[in-house]
Amino acid sequence: MAEGYESPKDWLGQVKGSAADAKKIHDAANKQRRAAETIPKILSVKDIQNGKWDADRTLMTTLGGVLREITQEDLKAFKENIKTVKDNFTGGMTAQQIINHSQQIDRERASKQITMATPVSASKGTVRFITNAGGETKGVHRHHVTVEFLRYESEASSADTNKKQAANRLRNSPLKIDCDCGRFRFWYSYIASIGGFKLGTQESGFPKIRNAKLNGVGCKHLLRVMQEIRTGGAITMFLAKQMEKGKAHDENKAASYTSQKEAEKITKSQAKRTSDKHAVKIKAAIEKARKENPKETKKKAYGTKAAKPNPRATDPHAQMRLMLKQMGQTDAQIEAMIAASIAAQGK
Ligand SMILES: [Zn+2]
Numbered sequence: 001m002a003e004g005y006e007s008p009k010d011w012l013g014q015v016k017g018s019a020a021d022a023k024k025i026h027d028a029a030n031k032q033r034r035a036a037e038t039i040p041k042i043l044s045v046k047d048i049q050n051g052k053w054d055a056d057r058t059l060m061t062t063l064g065g066v067l068r069e070i071t072q073e074d075l076k077a078f079k080e081n082i083k084t085v086k087d088n089f090t091g092g093m094t095a096q097q098i099i100n101h102s103q104q105i106d107r108e109r110a111s112k113q114i115t116m117a118t119p120v121s122a123s124k125g126t127v128r129f130i131t132n133a134g135g136e137t138k139g140v141h142r143h144h145v146t147v148e149f150l151r152y153e154s155e156a157s158s159a160d161t162n163k164k165q166a167a168n169r170l171r172n173s174p175l176k177i178d179c180d181c182g183r184f185r186f187w188y189s190y191i192a193s194i195g196g197f198k199l200g201t202q203e204s205g206f207p208k209i210r211n212a213k214l215n216g217v218g219c220k221h222l223l224r225v226m227q228e229i230r231t232g233g234a235i236t237m238f239l240a241k242q243m244e245k246g247k248a249h250d251e252n253k254a255a256s257y258t259s260q261k262e263a264e265k266i267t268k269s270q271a272k273r274t275s276d277k278h279a280v281k282i283k284a285a286i287e288k289a290r291k292e293n294p295k296e297t298k299k300k301a302y303g304t305k306a307a308k309p310n311p312r313a314t315d316p317h318a319q320m321r322l323m324l325k326q327m328g329q330t331d332a333q334i335e336a337m338i339a340a341s342i343a344a345q346g347k
Contacts, residue, residue: 015120015130015257015258015259015260015263018120018121018128018130018144019121019128021144022128022144022146022180025144025180026180026200029180029185030201033201033203042204042205042206043059043070043078043205043206043208044204044205044206045082045194045204045206047075047206048075048078048079048082048206049079051072051075051076059208060208060209061074061208061209061212062208062209062210062212063077063078063208063212063213067209070208074208074212077212078206078208078212081212081213081214082194082206082214084214085191085194085195085214086194086195088101088195089101089191089195089196089197089217090195090196092150092173092174092175092196092197093174093175093177093195093197093217094172094173094174094175095171095172095175095226095227095229095230096172096226096230098175098177098217098218098222098223098226099218099223099226099227099230101216101217102216102217102218102223103215103216106183106216106218106219106220106223107223109134109220110220110221110223110224110227111224111227113132113134113135113220114131114132114134114220114221114223114224115132115270116131116132116224116266116267116270117129117130117131117145117221117224117225117227117228117270118130118131118234118258118263118266118267118270119234119235119238119258119266120257120258120263121255121256121257121258122238122242122255122256122257123255124152124153124156124242124246124255125148125149125150125151125152125153125156125170125242125246126146126147126148126149126199127146127147127148127149127235127238127239127242128144128145128146128147129144129145129146129147129225129228130142130143130144130145130263131143131145131221131224131225133181133221134220134221137182143179143180143181143221144179144180145177145178145179145180145221145222145225146177146178146179146199146200147175147176147177147178147199147225147229148175148176148177148199149170149173149175149239150173150174150175150176151169151170151173151174152170152242152246153246155169155170155243155246156243156246156247157246161247163240163243163244163247164236164240166239166240166243166247167236167237167239167240167242167243168232168236170239170243171229171230171232171235171236171239174197175197175229176197176198176199177192177197177198177199177218177222178192178198178199178200179218179219179221179222181219181221183219183220184218184219184221184222185203186207186210186211187207187210187211187216187219188211188216188217188218188219189203190203190204190205190206190207190211190214191211191214191216191217192217195217233269233270234266234269234270238256238258241256242256
């Protein structure tokens with residue numbers, strides 16, 4: 001495995017206990033979200049539909065590329081963007097459709113940085129996957145992606161007894177999705193909520209700063225899992241096992257767990273499958289970076305392994321800077337946004 005990438009040991013961790021880990025992350029996110037509601041900075045669907053909000057609430061947007069105050073025209077644009085999402089996504093989203101509607105940047109990150117996605121547990125038609133984190137946040141090695149196969153119940157109760165065929169039909173049927181990373185939470189969970197394919201807690205706050213155009217649907221972790229669902233392999237076996245339990249009409253036993261040994265076996269075979277392709281891609285990226293900017297080769301090729309000390313330790317806005325940079329904002333725009341955010345917090 002190339003330098004700068006997490007080894008499977010780092011991110012897979014212990015499968016046993018990973019459900020508790022997933023729950024802890026989920027609860028922390030919910031707590032943070034509830035705390036945010038007391039700060040009147042969230043723009044709700046109601047605000048957008050009504051076309052007004054309290055005059056003492058200064059709301060900002062980056063629609064148009066620069067951070068500024070929201071106008072009535074923006075509300076109309078937001079309303080239009082919501083309508084587009086609703087028009088495009090009604091009737092459920094399959095793994096293929098989620099990939100098709102995602103942003104190019106997330107698809108690229110999924111194929112470059114997320115080497116493995118392993119189904120670790122299931123309850124009826126809801127399957128939890130662990131993926132490697134992709135190395136953008138220090139200390140975070142893995143993420144939990146949860147997928148509900150919406151046709152599970154109807155497949156389980158159908159007279160057709162071929163569980164493998166049923167599993168394959170499920171792979172191509174509509175899903176509900178969730179990932180516990182920040183990219184999904186802050187960019188896409190609102191889109192998935194209004195599109196009717198967000199699993200779990202629904203997000204009602206319009207992403208006016210991060211994704212006012214409502215582009216894309218999934219983070220790199222989710223997209224890697226969608227790829228896994230689309231192409232089959234371990235997930236087909238996993239779903240077939242679930243189907244067998246479902247068809248036996250034993251509701252209490254309609255749960256599956258992947259043992260540590262099985263999980264490691266799956267990740268090993270995935271690593272084998274992706275490593276050649278992966279090595280070629282990394283090599284090409286390094287070459288390209290070397291040509292474009294000889295001094296920055298290491299940073300560009302590996303993303304997170306900059307030679308400099310971690311700036312986040314001293315700069316409280318490093319995370320925001322990094323995020324805005326990834327959104328394609330210029331340095332001047334980023335500084336303006338941070339200044340505005342400091343001012344807003346001071347109020
Ligand atoms: Zn994610």
